[in-house]
Amino acid sequence: MTPASLLAAGLAPVLAAEQKSAPVTDWAARIGWLVGLALFVALVYWLMREGWKWRGHLQGDLPPLPVRPSPPDDPGPVTLTMSGRYHGSTTAGQWLDRIVAHGLGARSRAELTLTDAGLGVVRPGAADFFVPAAALREARLDKGIAGKVLTEGGLLVVTWAHGDRLIDSGFRSDHAAEHAEWVDALNSMIKTDSTEGAER
Numbered sequence: 489m490t491p492a493s494l495l496a497a498g499l500a501p502v503l504a505a506e507q508k509s510a511p512v513t514d515w516a517a518r519i520g521w522l523v524g525l526a527l528f529v530a531l532v533y534w535l536m537r538e539g540w541k542w543r544g545h546l547q548g549d550l551p552p553l554p555v556r557p558s559p560p561d562d563p564g565p566v567t568l569t570m571s572g573r574y575h576g577s578t579t580a581g582q583w584l585d586r587i588v589a590h591g592l593g594a595r596s597r598a599e600l601t602l603t604d605a606g607l608g609v610v611r612p613g614a615a616d617f618f619v620p621a622a623a624l625r626e627a628r629l630d631k632g633i634a635g636k637v638l639t640e641g642g643l644l645v646v647t648w649a650h651g652d653r654l655i656d657s658g659f660r661s662d663h664a665a666e667h668a669e670w671v672d673a674l675n676s677m678i679k680t681d682s683t684e685g686a687e688r
Contacts, residue, residue, distance in 0.1 A: 549651070550587070550589045550590060550650065550651055550653065551650065551651045552590060553590050553591075553592075553615065553617040553618070553650070554617065554618045554620065555615075555616050555617060555618055556608075556618055557605040557606065557618060557620065563603040563604065563605035563606070563608075564603045564604035564605055565603065565604070566601055566602070566603055567602045567603060567604070567673055567677075568600075568601075568602040568666075568669065568670060568673050569599070569600065569601050569602075570598075570599070570600040570659070570661045570662075570666055570670065571597075571598075571599055571600075571661070571662050572597075572598055572600070572659055572660050572661040572662050573595065573596070573597060573598060573659065573660045574595060574596050574597070574598035574609065574611055574614075574657070574658070574659055575595055575633055575634075575635075575636040575643065575658040575659065575660060576592070576593060576595060576633055576634045576635065576636065576657075576658055577592040577593070577633075577634075577655050577656060577657040577658070578633055578634050578655070578656050578658075579653065579654070579655065579656070580625075580647050580653075580654035580655060580656045581654075581656070583630075583632055583633050583634060583656070584634055585634070586634040586635070587653075587655060590615060590617075591614050591615035592615075592617075592655075592657075594611075594614040594615075595636075596611040596612065596613055596614040597611065597612050597613075598610065598611050598659060599611075600659060600670075602670070602673060602674065602677075604621065604677075605620065605621060606618060606619050606620040606621040606622075606623070606624065607619040607621075607624065607646065607648075607674075609657075619646070619648045619650075619657075621677060623648045623649045623650065624646070624647075624648050624674060624677065624678050625647040625648055625649060625654060625678065626646075626647040626674075626675065626678065627644065627645070627646050627647070627670065627671045627674035627675050627678070628645050628647075628671060629641040629642075629643065629644065629645070629667055629668070629671060630643045630645045630658070631643060633645065633656065633658035634658075636658065638660065641664075641667065642660065642664060642667075643658045643659070643660055643667075644658070644659045644660065644661065644667045644670050644671065645657070645658050645659075646659070646674060
């Protein structure tokens, strides 16, 4: 036997071992893992939903939201309008304490209208609400509110009184440059209203 044939004969068992088929996938185990993962995700979703409902129950003392000026007369000329998004409401000064009662926890598109009567918020697919001018407390630029963090000044936050609570509501305009104008207009309205109230 030549050295070449000896080498070929020695490599033959090694090549034969490498050509064996890969182990068959255990489909039963994989399906079991997928079913277990799906059940875990469903459980987490259910727990989150129950937590949301429980939070709404705890906030049941919050009065229903007005949807128009009271009395329902002419609210006066429109000062400003804005199209954008409503990102949620929290207890004033506590940006993680989300308020979910009366649909305030639902994010949505929003159309804002500011008049002498107050701030109207129209939300397609969610509950509209109206904040009377007398209930407005402050407007500022901020960067976050309950689950939504933006760049510094990327959020218009309006503080208002409802029942015995102070509420922060966060809005983002489709044109962020409008935010500063809204802050000025709202704070000017609040200052004027508080001055008139003090004079009475």
